[in-house]
Amino acid sequence: MRTNHLALVALAVSAFANACVEQTTMLPTASEFIVHAVLDGNLRDQYVIVQRTNGIISAQAPVTGAQVTITAPDGRELIADEVRDSAAIFAARSYQPRVTTVYRISLDKYGVALVPGGTYRLRVRIPADKAEIMGSTVMPAILPAPPNSPVPVVFTRSRDTLSLSWKEVAHAQGYVVTFSSPAETEVVFADSSLTLAGTARVFRIGMNSVVVSAVDVNYYDYFRRSSDVFSGSGLINHLEGGTGVFGSISRLSTMTLDVRQ
């Protein structure tokens, strides 16, 4: 998954990576809450993942007993239910999820729909730690496209070029184009168009699903940059009281490519 950036990193520092001459094991000194939540206009159930960590991945664990609410644009509070089954929200071919407890907000339960262009506020209270994490997002101002996939288009890598363009969406900070094959998902951030030669690595032989989504500034910032390998800086976090993302997306279009060599 998203191995694209690793290749680039490897390209730049591989000659030196093995040259790390001194290894030191350090005690983790972080104590942070991590919140991952993305409002998806295509879904009726919205999820919030709350974790805590001391700074090492293996210690990253779900937080139970949190009070999670999302305030809708009309001021109505949508209270999340604590669910001890996270299987529904993780991709099937993903690694084993780290969390078994997630927080679900059923829009059907409240009889509401996500409002394009609406502002939603997230509040996560963790009474045991007297912690509170807050964030807000503005939904891209467009109704989501239906998720069903159209008829596959034959795409020959050695010959074809993929050109996509779409109208700009209010409150969308950027656009994400995902290229999903059975083996891999590649992600490309774009402006209002994208042109890729068939030789690009994103295309895998076989059926490829290409989805264009409008994303809000939180999603865009959180996923467009990563921690720099040397300085540690780079991750953009818009949450207060924790680290992570409370973003929103709206799918614009879907197409299926039958990619051939």
Place this chain on the structure above:
Amino acid sequence: MSRTRSLAFMFLLAIVPASAHAQQVDSAAFSALRPDGNNVSALRTNVFLGFGNQPARTVFVTIAGLVGLNLTFDPGLSELDARVTVNPHDRSAAVALQEIARQVSLQVLVSLRGNIILRRAVPQSVADRAPIADTVNWDPQLLPGMAVQATRSERLEFERATNASAIALSAAVLRAAPTFIEPDLLKSIQMMPGIEARSDWSAGFNVRGGEADQSLILIDGYPIYNPFHLGGVFSTFIDPMVGNVELHTGTLPSQYGGRLSGVLDVGSARPTTSERHGTIETSLVSTSASMGRTFSDGDGEWMIAARRTYADAFVDLFKPNAFPYHFQDVHGHLALRGENGTRLSVTGYAGEDVVAGGTGTNGNHGLWRNNIIGATVSRPFTPAAAGSVLGDSTVGEQRLSYTGFQARLALPNYQSRAFNTVSDVRANGTVTRYAGTATTTVGYEVANQALSYLADTPLESFGDFLPIDSLSNAPRSAALYGNHRWRPATSLLLDVGGRFESAEGITGLGLSPRVSLKYFVTNNLALTAGAGRYTQWVHSLGREEEPLQPLQFWVSSARGSKASAVRDAVVGLERWVTPGRLLHVSAFYKKYDALLVPNSVNDPRVFDDEFLPVRGTSYGLDILLRQFEGGPFSGWMAYSYAMNNRVDAAGHQYAPTQDRRHNLNLVGSWQLDSYTFGARMNLASGFPNTPVLGGFARDFYDPATGKWVIDRNNDQYFTGAKNSARLPWYERVDVSLSRPGRIFGFATRPYLSVVNIFNSQNPAGYVYSVDSRVNRGSFPNLPFVPTLGITIAY
């Protein structure tokens, strides 16, 4: 290396010169001076001088002083009182001495060590009857009534220039330091006080706490934007083409503009004989060849050098395309002298680095190149009579140059590319009037700089290395500047000037005054002071915190933005401890305004967010103790203390990455019999870095499926306050050994050099992994590297 070992080495450096001095010997064999300087490097040094109706004695002493050689003569020689006139222009010291000697019928003899003796020339008729061998044994102790006088060029600088923060260096001095793979000017410069580099892999250096893009680097006065090869490991200066070097670390003279912190002006080496001569230098990675000669009785000269690395070709023998990288460059200089002392000089440089070049297996390639072509015309005007507006003499100079830089990186399989182009066309001219002890210069400079940058990629992580953005600007600029240096009293030297600048679309320029003074407390002790304001509107996108900075990508400030500016103040002293030992001490304070530092999280969709404005200060102390050539030991001790801070727009203070508190360099070269032993020790406190406190897994939300995806290779970090930690001390000792010899009649100098002989682990930065524990790996600077090479002169 332990601190104890470092200190022991410092002690050795301190005591060896003393013991070596006792072993000083010189050959008594003196030869008639030849135009090639008799293989004495100082005599091949080019000097710019002009004299009008001066006693020959004064002229000889001045020339010997300029190149730092001892001069011996009989003060009773009446020829020395004869008055001579020399048109101002460049020539080698040997040619200059011969020129004067011919005028007054004296003969110049030179020892193997460069000691000079003047004697009355043997009349031709006598010479015909009793020819004198070209080489004679001459024992100066046998001459009765001899006077010995020596004036070094540094001594003349001390007496005539304020030089609050300037260091003049000869190529010979710079070559005395041990080398990494091959002699390199910029590596040697980094051993001077006030100079440091972020890492051994950085393309750039920092001057007195300034950012790496604040140094103006010039070849014969023409700018070069990326004077580096192989990611900063080598510079573009081909060693045999390096002549004299002028380094300014503060109170920059008014003719220099566009940079905030430093100026490095590298003069091309000049040929010294009408016979074609040159060198071939071979190191482990490259070979360079130089060639040059004078012609038309010294009225013309040319010199050219070229270099190419061959590691790619060598590795190809074993595994094709395994190391698809090379660099090559060529540097040439031509000068012609015409009627009335008019001089035309042309300098050209072209160099490029090539990675893969289309032969790579995946189509990825990179290319970056520097090109310079510049011409200068100068002419002296000598007044017909005293009291002329031309003063004693006036020299006009007009310069025209083009500098280009192009970088192209392409990763087609990743749909990623980056371009940077710089085109710098500039004209400038000066008129300098010499009258008594006063020198007045007025000048202008107009420039058209076109800078464009484009990085285009769908990969967000590309932004860790280069900003993903598109920038283009072509600011035209103009400047008027002036400078007046005079001596209002015997003990006081004043230098007052200013630079008025304007650049299209840039605010905050205007007048930048510059002033410096020197007060002579005694003949050997002077106090200096200076202050000035400097501005800059072109910047590098390179991030200081990255230990790997293979290139500087240059862009201009956006239209309507304020130019970066700094004001500095310097006080110091210069003291001649002995005739061959000079101490510089200089304290500085700099205050920056509207500095621009690259924004590590810039958004390509947002205009003008590539840089973040900061302000800040730097202050500190530089100490330089130089032991000049002339004995068996020469070298220098350079120590810098600095405190730097920056304040971002939100008011957060932090130490910039180049904030190095202590930096000590001990550099020595010992002549022991026919061997030359060189050593350098660098002990420096660590640069700031941002500590990583831990990390977490950032899972990815896939908009296509509406599900989260566990990403085990996308760990993110929690960091402490920016630059709140420090890298460990940097400790490194380099040594070298060389011995001159002859092979097939050619003069040779094979050398062996060992970098980091104790293999000290000097982290340039840290990389982390945070899976089941926090692991910190150090990213190293140069390890133990023995290298060898040979220089062949013909």
